[in-house]
Amino acid sequence: MASWGTIDSMQEPFFTSKQASDISGCTLRQLQYWREKEIVVPTVGSQGTGRSVYYSPSEVVELGIMEYCLGAGLNMEIADAALKALKEKSPDSIQTVSQSWLLSWDGQKRVLDLVDFDETQAVEWLQAGRVMILLRFEKVGFLRSVKDAVASYLGETATNLREVFEATAQTPCLLFIDECDALAKSREDIQEIGEIKRVVNTFLQLLDEYEANNGLLVAATNLTRFLDEAVWRRFDDTIEVPKPTQAEIEGILKQTLSSVETGKIDWQSSVSMMIDSSAAQVVRVAQDAAKRAILDREELVVQKHLEQSIQEILTTHVRSF
Known part of the structure; x- marks a missing residue:
């Protein structure tokens, strides 16, 4: 997810999910859903949970804009399209004191029109029977609240x-x-x-x-x-915890999946695809595989569930860095 720049003299501190939620007005469930759908992805810990996830100020702004759009009556698809259009149109356009846009959605063609507010354009669209909404963001006021939140x-x-x-x-x-x-x-x-x-x-x-x-x-x-x-210098000892070995990866997978029924799984093949993964990633893969089996209405976790989870989680982790 592209950054929208930094706040003057603030230089990109990070916010936990709870802090980002408080500032933007979004719920924690919304943050998680938008992260999973890659609508607003946190800079740190995009695959993590809880306190391992951190948002930059620019991402908090994105969250606030999503909340604004949804509150204005847009559905999720159009709100996401509006956010992307704003960022593609001009990353610096929201750096001004205030900025207004006209947003019009053609439901049949599934095309989004986003233009700088112009009274003549608005009248033409109305006369043509097009549905539109005025988007207006007070950039400075919102960023000031972010900055105050940091200090607080x-x-x-x-x-x-x-x-x-x-x-x-x-x-x-x-x-x-x-x-x-x-x-x-x-x-x-x-x-x-x-x-x-x-x-x-x-x-x-x-x-x-x-x-x-x-x-x-x-x-x-x-x-x-x-x-x-x-x-x-203030600690007596430093202990490095290495990433799990292949035998340990297999053990973590089996332990995590011990609460569900498993079918035919090629453990050696699965482990080979997870070499150099952290223990947390291995646990996440196993948990995700179990969820996939449930959503597929299958009684057993099988090889395809593990492979799909490995592909999605590990590939996404690499891409996020």
Whole structure:
């Protein structure tokens, strides 16, 4: 999905699905459906779920426009076509203070007309009996709300992070921080904004203050290249979790499919197509294969279900990067 640019002085921070939903007004179910249909695809974790999915500001704008179009009475097909037409027409056209378009849909020819608002054109279309809708987006106002949301969410992140560490001081425990790259991205990255760097500084300070008698602190990430160099010095050990071997891939597939009935499956062939995949990808393939069998009204998960899932999930994963 093409980007629509960045917000001045903001430089593409990322939003979780929940944050993107709150800002754009879309539901989480809509976000998931549009991701699966490749209408609005998040920059990070397009094949992931929950907190592993992150949207850029430009993608949040796309979500907001989809919500606007649907709220204006357009169906999904026309709303998707309108979004694509807007992006193809002029990626920079929504950078102005406000922009208006006339949208007309020819149901018989299944052709979408999208033109800059012109009163004469509107009258001609009305006289010709064409159905149309006025699309108007207040670009600056919407982006300002995105920028304010960034500062708000990041401010909450720093505060909540400190509260977590204070709680561990009172109750020793195993503190596991998953996807820690969200808290410890490199401060040398010129694409990041000040608020994010302040979160990183807070995290580093809390690590410095962490006492051994507070318990064990473990952090995990798949994006080690994005971590701030100072983070590495604050941990005693680094443990790399390699991708599963062929034997482990087969084991993960069988374990994930153990709750359903399976038919004839060439495990060796399936595994060979998944070499160098992560454990999460293997699990997703197995789960998707089971869903395909159910949707096909078949009692057994068979080879074709696995192959279709491997083709779709792994190919899409490669394309998204």
